[in-house]
Amino acid sequence: MQQEIELAQLKKITDIIQKRFDFDFGNYAMSSFKRRIQRVIEIYKYASIDALIDRLNDADHKFFQEFLSEITVNVTEMFRDPTFWRELKESIIPNLLLNDREINIWHAGCSSGEEVFSMAILLTEMNLLGKAKIVASDVDNAILAKAREGKYPIKNMEVNQKNYERYEGSFLLQKYYKEEAGKAIMDKELVKNVEWREHNLVSGGSFAKFDLILCRNVMIYFNQQLQNTVLKTFHESLHKYCYLAVGSKESLIWCEIANKFVVVNNEEKIYKKVKD
Amino acid sequence: MSASQKYEIDESLPYKAIAIGGSAGSFQVVTKILSSLPTDFELPIMMCLHRLRHVRNGFTEALNIKSTINIEEPTDKEPIKKGKIYLAPANYHLCVELGNTFALSTEELFNNSRPAIDYMIQTAAHNYRHKLIAILLSGANKDGALGMKAASEKGALTVVQDPAECLIDTMPTSALKITKINHTLSVDKIIDLLLYIDQKIKKKK
Numbered sequence: 001m002q003q004e005i006e007l008a009q010l011k012k013i014t015d016i017i018q019k020r021f022d023f024d025f026g027n028y029a030m031s032s033f034k035r036r037i038q039r040v041i042e043i044y045k046y047a048s049i050d051a052l053i054d055r056l057n058d059a060d061h062k063f064f065q066e067f068l069s070e071i072t073v074n075v076t077e078m079f080r081d082p083t084f085w086r087e088l089k090e091s092i093i094p095n096l097l098l099n100d101r102e103i104n105i106w107h108a109g110c111s112s113g114e115e116v117f118s119m120a121i122l123l124t125e126m127n128l129l130g131k132a133k134i135v136a137s138d139v140d141n142a143i144l145a146k147a148r149e150g151k152y153p154i155k156n157m158e159v160n161q162k163n164y165e166r167y168e169g170s171f172l173l174q175k176y177y178k179e180e181a182g183k184a185i186m187d188k189e190l191v192k193n194v195e196w197r198e199h200n201l202v203s204g205g206s207f208a209k210f211d212l213i214l215c216r217n218v219m220i221y222f223n224q225q226l227q228n229t230v231l232k233t234f235h236e237s238l239h240k241y242c243y244l245a246v247g248s249k250e251s252l253i254w255c256e257i258a259n260k261f262v263v264v265n266n267e268e269k270i271y272k273k274v275k276d
Numbered sequence: 277m278s279a280s281q282k283y284e285i286d287e288s289l290p291y292k293a294i295a296i297g298g299s300a301g302s303f304q305v306v307t308k309i310l311s312s313l314p315t316d317f318e319l320p321i322m323m324c325l326h327r328l329r330h331v332r333n334g335f336t337e338a339l340n341i342k343s344t345i346n347i348e349e350p351t352d353k354e355p356i357k358k359g360k361i362y363l364a365p366a367n368y369h370l371c372v373e374l375g376n377t378f379a380l381s382t383e384e385l386f387n388n389s390r391p392a393i394d395y396m397i398q399t400a401a402h403n404y405r406h407k408l409i410a411i412l413l414s415g416a417n418k419d420g421a422l423g424m425k426a427a428s429e430k431g432a433l434t435v436v437q438d439p440a441e442c443l444i445d446t447m448p449t450s451a452l453k454i455t456k457i458n459h460t461l462s463v464d465k466i467i468d469l470l471l472y473i474d475q476k477i478k479k480k481k
C-alpha cells in the first residue's frame with residue numbers, strides 16, 4: 001500500500017488538469033476520486049503522486065485521454081435493476097406514447113453501451129424501435145468507442161441474461177447477439193439509429209430536448225454542487241411533463257431544483273419535470 | 277485504566293459515528309447487536325455486510341425485524357445523522373465524504389466484494405478520524421483489514437469480534453495481523469461496550 005493521498009495533493013491535481021486540459025474534476029466526489037487517482041498510480045507504477053503530477057504537467061493530450069478513461073468508473077450491466085426496466089416498459093414508455101410523437105431518449109453517461117442496448121431491446125420488443133430517437137453520450141471517448149462496437153466479454157452475458165430474465169424479457173438475450181471468440185457480438189440493427197456523442201456533463205450543457213433522460217450511476221461521482229449544475233442541464237433538456245431517471249440509490253431531494261420535478265416512482269427513482 | 281472505567285476508551289467521548297463490517301457468520305451477530313440498542317442510541321451506525329449482489333430487496337427487511345432502530349439504505353449524498361442506522365445497498369460501495377455525507381459508487385469489486393468493507397471504513401476513518409468507532413465481525417475473507425488499519429492510524433477506537441467466537445474468523449484475524457486493535461471482544465462484550473459508551477454520552481449531556 002502506498003502512502004495516503006492528501007487532500008492538498010488532490011487539489012493540486014485537479015488544478016493542473018484544469019489548467020492543462022481545461023477539464024474540471026474539482027467537483028467530483030472526493031472519496032472515489034481519491035481511489036481512482038490511487039488506482040492510476042498503481043496502473044502506471046508511478047513511484048509517487050508527484051510522478052503523476054509531473055506527467056500531467058507535460059500537457060500530453062493522448063495521455064490525458066487514457067488517464068480520463070482510468071479515472072471514470074465504467075462498470076455497467078444490461079438491464080441493471082430489472083424492476084426499473086419493467087417500470088419503463090409498463091408505465092413510462094406507454095405514457096410517452098400518448099404524446100403521439102417521436103420518443104427522444106438521452107443516455108447521459110452511457111459507458112460501454114449496455115444500457116443503450118437494453119433500451120433498444122426493450123423498444124424492439126414493444127415494436128417501437130422505429131419510433132424512438134436515441135442519443136447516447138459519455139465523456140470518455142475510449143468507452144464510447146467500445147459502446148459503438150457492441151462487443152462484450154461472453155462471461156458478462158451471464159449477469160446480463162439473469163437481469164433480462166428478472167425484467168421478464170420476451171425471449172433469451174441470445175436472440176440479440178452471436179458468440180465469436182469469447183465475445184458476444186451484439187446485433188447492430190438494434191443501435192443503427194443511435195447517435196453516439198462525446199459530451200461532458202460538467203461543461204457541455206444542454207444540446208437538445210428529450211422525452212426521457214437516463215443518467216444512472218453517473219452523478220454519484222459528483223459532489224452536491226455539481227449535481228445541482230447537471231440537474232439544471234437535464235431540466236433544460238427535458239420537455240415539460242417528461243422523465244428523468246437516475247440510479248436506484250440516487251435522489252434529487254438534496255438538489256436545489258428538485259421542486260421543478262415530481263417523483264413518479266420512488267423505488268426506481270424516476271422523476272417528471274412539472275415546472276419550466 | 278481506573279477502577280471506574282469498564283473499557284479503555286477516549287474518556288473525552290469524541291465519538292461521532294460507528295462503522296460495522298461483517299460477512300459470513302455475521303448476520304446473527306449483527307441482529308443480536310441491533311436488537312440490544314436503545315431506541316435513542318446516541319451515535320449513527322453505518323454497516324457494510326457482504327450480501328447478494330443482485331438481490332436489492334429483502335436483506336434490510338430481514339435485519340429490521342430484530343432491530344430496535346429502523347435500518348435504511350442511504351441514497352447518494354445523504355447526510356449522516358444521529359439516531360439512524362444505515363446499511364450499504366446491494367451492488368454499491370458505501371463511502372463517507374468529508375462533511376458527513378454518504379457517497380455511493382459502482383467501482384470494480386474490491387476483495388471480490390461490492391460493497392467492500394475496506395472502502396466504507398477507510399473513508400469513514402478519513403472523515404471521522406479519532407471520532408470513529410470501527411468494528412469488524414466474523415467473515416471469510418480479508419475485507420475490512422485495510423479499513424481497520426486506516427481507522428487505527430487515525431486514532432479511531434477499533435474493535436474486532438473475538439476470533440475464538442467467530443463462525444469464520446478470517447476477517448478479524450486478518451485485521452489483527454496487520455494493525456493494532458484496541459479491543460478483541462465477544463459479541464456480548466461488544467454490545468456491552470456500545471451501551472457503556474451510549475450511557476457515558478447521555479450522562480455528559
Ligand SMILES: C[S@@+](CC[C@H](N)C(=O)[O-])C[C@H]1O[C@@H](n2cnc3c(N)ncnc32)[C@H](O)[C@@H]1O
Pocket residue numbers: 072073074075076077080108109110111112115137138139140143199200201202215216217218221247382
Ligand atoms: C458507472 S457508469 C454508468 C453506466 C450506466 N449508466 C449504468 O448505470 O450502468 C458512469 C459513466 O459516467 C461517465 N462520466 C463520468 N464523468 C462524466 C462527465 N463529466 N460527463 C459525462 N459522463 C461522465 C463515465 O465515463 C462512465 O462511463
